[in-house]
Amino acid sequence: MINKENISYARLIVNLSNVLFKSTGISNYTKNVFPYLKSIAPILLSSEVHAGFESYLIPDNLTSEQGTKGHLxxxxxxxxxxxxxxxxxxxxxxxxxxxxxxLFSNCFSVVMVHDFIPxxxxxxxxxxxxxxxxxxxxVLNQSKHIICNSQSTAEDIVRFCHIPSNKITPILLAYDSNHFRPVIDERFNTRFPYFLYIGRHDPYKNISRLIxxxxxxPSNLECQLWLAGPSDNRYxxxxxxxxxxxxxxxxxxFLDYVPYDDLPKIISGAIALVFPSLWEGFGLPVIEAMACGTPVITSNLSSLPEVAGDAAILIDPYNVAEITxxxxxxxxxxxxxxxxxxxxLQRATQFSWEKTGKATVEVLKSFL
Incomplete structure (x- = not known):
């Protein structure tokens, strides 16, 4: 930890002001990537101390836990x-x-872009x-370089922000291979086979067409559809x-929010993950399902073909008959x-946080 009497200097500082360090998408990415930055000795700007790193303590009221006020x-x-x-x-x-x-400062930055869904x-x-x-x-125009989570997101950066493609490096995300693996749990060994969807209920997730x-x-197949994800009063x-x-x-x-520890069990018990989203920056549920040995049906749009490769059934998410x-x-x-x-299972082995972390370090080192 740094205090005013004992200031260390760092070529690289890592901004963790938005990170909750619980299971949200961006926090999940951050906590899995930053351990690989040790080789370039950064100082972490964080509201808490992290073992093995030097930290510069910042306010703890800057996250989504404080709602709109926290973001502001x-x-x-x-x-x-x-x-x-x-x-x-x-x-x-x-x-x-x-x-x-x-903005409008002399700070050189490399930033990560997850999607342009908004x-x-x-x-x-x-x-x-x-x-x-x-x-x-x-921010992207002033940054020295941009990392993103897929080629699809890179194309959106060019499209929406008019950034030259040579300023962007797509680095695919990964999953926790110690957590997501085939698991047998009698609670999910049900009489009826079930299809599984994991995610929010926003319209772009395409749950209405899935239903x-x-x-x-055909009813004689006696299947069920389980929807895992937090309820949303809007949708x-x-x-x-x-x-x-x-x-x-x-x-x-409707399963509502499923605890992280239960996800591999409920995924492994499904006859397929059906993830017909209209757009994703990456699509973590797809690779997590593959790692559990669960067949995947997903969209042929955005980043999802990059993630699934030839290991899933790709459908037009706007075509209900194709999903059926x-x-x-x-x-x-x-x-x-x-x-x-x-x-x-074979496809999932191509993804690891080590690969993602080391590729990120190589980008950062080129600007130090």
Whole structure:
């Protein structure tokens, strides 16, 4: 830990002001990548001390735990306090795991971009729309370099921000191979085979079409559809109405939030993960399901083909009949399920946080 009487200097500082260190997407990325930065001896800007690293303590009211106020506090802190810390520590480079950095300052930065979904699927009155429309492009234009999580996201950066592609390095994400693996748990060895969806209930996740597709799967197959993910008062009630209208109340289960420890068990018990999202920056559930040996049905759009390769059934997420056909094929054909399971297990071995972390270090070293 650094105090005013004992100031260390670092060529690299890592901005962890937004990180909650619990199981959220960006926090998951950050906590898995930053251990690999030890070789370049960064100082972590964080509200807590991290073993094995030197930390510069910053306020603890800059995260989503404080809601909109937390985000606003962080943006103000980033603009006015972070440049002072950068100069105080005599830094050469700032690395941020989100696309945030001081504007109109002498701070050299490398930032990480996860997706542009708020611009592809804008929500009325959402602060994320102007944030991605005005602030993020300025950050990316002023940054020395940009890391992103897929070639698809790299193309969105070029499209929405007009950044030259040679300023962008896509580095695919990974999964916890010690956690996500085939697991047998009697609680999920149910009488009825079930398809599984994991994620939020936002419209771009395409759950409404998934439900419509499931309604067309022949009833003699006696399948269920389990929806794992937190309820959302904006969207979940309409999904429940749709299920009732289609007479699927007994076949579709809302699991709400599933604890991290239970995810491999519930994934392993499914006959397939169905993930027909209209757009993803990466799509972690796909690779996590493959690592559990569970067949995958997913979209042929955005980053999902990059993640799935040839180890999944790719469908047009706007075509309900295609989703139905894929689900019916999985339910009918044990040989197909076994084949996809083996392909998925092999595919998952190509992804590791070590590979992601080391590739990130190589980018950062080139600017130090």
């Amino acid at each position: 506090n962080r943006l103000i802190w980033t603009q006015f306090q972070l440049p002072k810390i950068y100069r105080k520590l005599k830094s050469k480079l700032l690395f941020s795991p989100i696309p945030e950095a001081p 611009l592809r699927f804008p929500k009325r009155f959402s602060p994320l729309t102007p944030y991605h429309l005005y602030y993020v492009p300025q 419509s597709a499931f309604a067309n799967v 979940t009630p309409r999904l429940k109405e749709q299920i009732q209208e289609l007479g699927l109340t007994n076949q579709v289960k 056909d894929a689900m019916q094929a999985i339910a009918n054909d044990a040989g197909l399920r076994s084949h996809l399971s083996q392909l998925g």
